[in-house]
Amino acid sequence: MVLFFQSLAFFCKDYVNDDNISNNLNIVKIRLSIFSYLCRMTDSLLRDSFKQLIEASNNIIIVPHLNPDGDAMGASLGLNHVLKQLNKEVHVITPTAYPLFLSWMEGTAEAVNYEQNASLSVALLAKADLLIFVDFNCLKRAGKLENEILKLNVKKVMIDHHPYPDPIADVMISVPSCSSTCELIYHVINKIGWNNYVNTNAAECFYTGIMTDTGSLSYNSSNPETYRMVAGLLEKNIDKDKIHQLVFHSNSFSRMKLLGHVLGSKLFLMPEEGAAYMWLDKNELQKHNFKPGDTEGFVNYPLSIEGINISAFFMEQDDKIKCSFRSRGSFPVNKFSELHFSGGGHQNAAGGESTSSLIESVEKFITQLPIFYNKFKNNDI
Ligand SMILES: [Mn+2]
Numbered sequence: 001m002v003l004f005f006q007s008l009a010f011f012c013k014d015y016v017n018d019d020n021i022s023n024n025l026n027i028v029k030i031r032l033s034i035f036s037y038l039c040r041m042t043d044s045l046l047r048d049s050f051k052q053l054i055e056a057s058n059n060i061i062i063v064p065h066l067n068p069d070g071d072a073m074g075a076s077l078g079l080n081h082v083l084k085q086l087n088k089e090v091h092v093i094t095p096t097a098y099p100l101f102l103s104w105m106e107g108t109a110e111a112v113n114y115e116q117n118a119s120l121s122v123a124l125l126a127k128a129d130l131l132i133f134v135d136f137n138c139l140k141r142a143g144k145l146e147n148e149i150l151k152l153n154v155k156k157v158m159i160d161h162h163p164y165p166d167p168i169a170d171v172m173i174s175v176p177s178c179s180s181t182c183e184l185i186y187h188v189i190n191k192i193g194w195n196n197y198v199n200t201n202a203a204e205c206f207y208t209g210i211m212t213d214t215g216s217l218s219y220n221s222s223n224p225e226t227y228r229m230v231a232g233l234l235e236k237n238i239d240k241d242k243i244h245q246l247v248f249h250s251n252s253f254s255r256m257k258l259l260g261h262v263l264g265s266k267l268f269l270m271p272e273e274g275a276a277y278m279w280l281d282k283n284e285l286q287k288h289n290f291k292p293g294d295t296e297g298f299v300n301y302p303l304s305i306e307g308i309n310i311s312a313f314f315m316e317q318d319d320k321i322k323c324s325f326r327s328r329g330s331f332p333v334n335k336f337s338e339l340h341f342s343g344g345g346h347q348n349a350a351g352g353e354s355t356s357s358l359i360e361s362v363e364k365f366i367t368q369l370p371i372f373y374n375k376f377k378n379n380d381i
Contacts, residue, residue: 049171051192053155057130059089065136066095066143069296070212070247072135073098075159075181077107078198078205079134082189085197093121095143099293104246105208106201114145122148133158135181137165137174138344159185162345163334176346179221182209186229195232203236207243215300216244219348258288262298269302270366273373275310276302279362282316299324310369314354314361321361323352331376340368 054060062080064072076092083090092111102108114121125131125148137160139146158169161184163176178184186206189198198206210230214221217230234240258280266278278298288294299313309328314321323341325333327348334350337343341361343352354361375381 046171046173047188047191050157050173050188053130053157053171054083054086054088057088057155059124059127060091060130060132061125061128062090062092062132062134063142063145063149064092064094064134065141066145067292068094068096068098068135070102071180071182071209073102073105073108073111074205074207074209074212075134075185077105077111078182078202078209079132079159079185079189080107081199081202081205082194082197085199086194091124093124093145095145097292099296100291101247101250101293101296102208105205107205114143114148121145125149125152128152129154131156131169133160133169134185135160135162137162137168137172139166139168159188163347164344177223179223179226180209180213182206182213183226183229186232187225190232198232198236200237203233203238204243207233207238207240208247211243211247216248220346252289252291252294254289255291255294258285258290258294259298259301261288262295263301267302269305269308270369271307273310273369274307275312275369275373276305276308277312277314277362277365278302279314279358280316281358282318285315299326303328310373312365312369314358314365316358319355321354321356321358323354323361323365325350325352331373332381335381336369336372339372340364 060083062076064076068076076094080090080092092107094111094113096115097113098108098111112121112124131149131152131154133142133156136142137158139149142149156169158165158172158174159181160174161176161178161181165172165174173184173188175184182205186198189195207230210226211217214226217226261284262278262280266280267276268278269276280295295313295315299311302308302311303326310331310333311326313324323337323343325337327333330347332347334343334345334347337345337350337352341352341354343350345351354364356364372381
C-alpha cells in the first residue's frame with residue numbers, strides 16, 4: 001500500500017513551483033529510488049530532465065526488453081509516435097523479434113530487430129544522441145544488444161515499472177507500483193504538457209500495453225489514475241474493441257492446440273504449496289508449429305485452479321530453458337526466480353532462465369519451491 005500511495009503522489013501532485021534545473025545537461029545525473037517519489041522536488045526535476053534531454057536530441061533510439069511483450073512494444077512505439085510529432089528522428093530497435101499478435105500496431109514494420117539486422121541496428125545506434133530504455137531496468141534484459149549499448153557514450157533515459165532498478169541511465173523514471181510502462185510514459189508525457197502529441201496511433205499502442213500488463217484490467221490495476229488514462233486514450237479515438245480482438249482473439253489454430261496439449265498432458269500440482277508447474281520441450285513446440293509469442297500467457301492458466309496461487313512454466317529453447325513464474329497475493333516470484341533461476345521481475349510476475357537441461361530445471365523447481373515457500377511462510381525471506 002505504501003508504494004501505491006507513493007506512485008499516486010507522483011502522478012497526482014500539483015506542482016506548485018517547478019525547480020530550477022541546470023541547462024547544462026552534463027550535470028543531469030539522477031539516481032532514483034522509489035522512495036524519492038515522496039519528494040516533490042525530484043519529481044519535477046526528473047520530468048524536466050527528461051524533457052530537456054529530448055529537446056536537446058535529434059536522433060533518438062528507443063529500446064524495449066528482449067522478447068518484447070505488449071507493454072514493451074506499446075511503450076516503444078507509442079513514445080516513438082509522440083517524439084516524431086516533435087520532429088525528432090526516432091527509431092525503435094528490439095533486441096529480438098516481437099510476437100506476431102502485435103504486428104498490427106502502427107510502427108512495427110519500421111522497428112529494427114537487432115537479432116535479424118545487426119548492421120542496420122549498429123548504424124542507427126552510431127548516429128544516436130539519446131537512448132531511451134523502456135519496460136526494463138537492467139541491461140541483461142537487452143540481450144545481445146547490451147554489448148552495443150555499452151559501447152555508446154550518449155545520454156540515456158530509463159522508463160520502467162519493474163522493482164529494483166540497476167543504475168543504467170542518466171535519468172531513471174522508475175515507478176514499480178504503476179500498472180505498465182505504457183501508463184507511466186503517458187503520465188510523464190501529460191505532465192510535460194505534450195498530450196497534444198498523443199495521436200490515435202500512439203494512444204492505441206499505450207492502450208495495448210495497459211491491457212496486456214493487467215490482463216484487461218483484471219489485476220495490477222486498482223489505481224484510479226489507470227482509468228483516467230484509459231478515458232484519455234478513448235478521447236483520442238482509439239477503437240478499444242478492435243484492439244481487444246487483435247490482441248486477445250487472434251490465436252492461431254496451432255497455438256490453441258499447443259495450449260490444449262500443455263494443459264492436458266503437462267500440468268502438475270504441488271498442493272502443499274498451492275503451486276502448479278508445466279513444461280514444453282523443443283519437440284513438442286516443433287510439432288505444434290511454434291512461433292514467437294505462441295506460449296504468451298500460458299503460465300497464467302493454472303492460477304485459475306482453486307487453491308493454486310503460484311504457477312511456473314518452463315520452455316526449452318536452443319541455448320537455455322526459459323522460465324516464467326506467476327503468483328497471486330504476496331508470494332514474491334521475483335525473489336524466488338532471482339535466487340534460483342537468474343531472473344527477476346515483479347512480485348506476481350517474473351521471468352528467469354536456466355542453463356541446465358529441461359528436466360533438471362523442472363526438478364530444481366520441485367525441490368527448491370517448498371524450501372522457499374516455508375521460508376516465506378515463516379517471514380524468513
Ligand atoms: Mn511492463
